[in-house]
Amino acid sequence: ESKFTINCEGYLEYNGSPNFYACLAEPSIGYNIYATPPDQQQCASYPPKEIQLKASGCYEACEQQNQCPGYLEGEWQFPHLIIPISKSEPDYAPGTSYDGKVTSDVSSIFNFDIPESYEGQTCRLVFDFPEQSQLQTSSYTLSGSGMVDFSLLKMAATLETSYSNAPGVETDLGMYTLSPGHSYTIWTGECQAGQAVAFEMSTNSNTDLWWFQDYNICPIGLYVLASN
Template sequence: MISLILLALGLCASATSIPRQASPCTFSMSAVGEPNGTIVEDTIGENRIGGGYPQGVYYMNNHSLFDSLNHNCLIWPSTLQFQCTQGAAGFTNFTLVDDGNLMHDASEKWFACPAAGPGDDGSYNIFSDALQDTTGCEKVTLRTGGFSCSAEGRPPTSSSASPTASPTAAPTSSATQSCPTDISGGVYQFPHLIVPTSSQAPTTSFGDSYIAYISSTNTTIFNFDIPAGYPYNESCALLFLFPFGSNLDPSAGQYYFSGIEEEEGENGGLNFALLQTYATSSTTYATIPPVAADYGKTEIFPGNNYTIATFQCPQASKVGFSVSSVGNVELDYFQDSAPSPIGLYIVPCQ
């Protein structure tokens, strides 16, 4: 068990953040724009939008990007194409911004151009926005899905910004919606800010964390940035994914869960709520925003996925959710969207 109050005692006057777990950040990607869809990787390392190749899985090491085969990903100097090739020489400066978009050389913009040749399957190749001949191409952004990378070189979030009221996420009827129950489709949103708080240190700010702490004394706030347009133009679902610890990707480490006895003996679980506004990195227990919609208690057990709520997607907005303990249940975990993902996510419904 990890107690935030013990960590608070070790904070210096500058309110140092909770130390972050050093972990590789693995993620998949999807294109936002027209075309949009999952980023796949073909047999020669070309990253594409759509098509019949397997979904790409990537990780970052400082500002370098690699695929799951440990091939170096870069903007190819002669063609400006985005690809991952074994033994490729060169370096592209990749970073992630607060909304999760992948940047190359300080730019979030990419060109998607129809793939041609033997591999033509209706997919699109991806190029730097420095491409000169853009005939038939469209501008897109590349959205990542791995919180373990969400602070990798991004510009710092201002803690002085005043949150504005979040749009109300009105409940929707699940009878007319088909909502994913996991993130295997590759189109989802992960938290861009996770802020733990402690009732035993109500005025202490623990800052942005990769780890969620939920216990009788710890409430954690999760911020999501919902894009505008398709597929987030109808309903969304809030999911909580809770795999067996033995199935976790090594990048996520292990979680601490005390809850089965508490859930069965004390009618416990986790309470999820939509907040009236979002958190900042300076949010404390005393300044958690008021609740806009209380989704109530969910009993969680390892090896299961949970649909917490469905609601109208708050497009182009930042929204905050709180997760707190009921009946002394405790869960401390590293949010990670690698294979066998764990944590809180938002998915669009169809």
């Protein structure tokens, strides 16, 4: 479910992202603001300008400077398989990794084994992205726009998965502009109890993102959380 919120620093967020996009509608009218990157035909001037919107009040200030953007509370799942697949090496099956990587060449597939005990619960896919200073046992690198597309796949990946035989996309979950210091809710739905569920992170932009998936305070990466 898409939603707008105001974070503790006063910035308006859409689905956890503080980034919005302004592009000229017509010279005599002014700018339109979009929550997701608009198509070229929607803008008189392209590409759109990435902006942030800050409230003048009506928000609760951050309790502490070093507060994690996301916490793993209650029941949650760590990815049990992370498969980085490459367009330039379509038949290479790299096997599992401890890292997530997203570039114009490499996308990453994440398998989550959903316990049978999650039957009837609601699952939420989140991407937690702390600042480097908040990490104790992990790290990341990020360059480019930060734009990443998330997808729910038709089936789980295996150790034999490569770019050429990767599962197809069941549902495109949308494009997000990732930036450190934020937590993003990517998908919410009924837990597929007793099944392996796979999600993919990819990009066609100049994003170059790498991180060591780690749940130590602060957690970084992709997780599934369950709630009643």
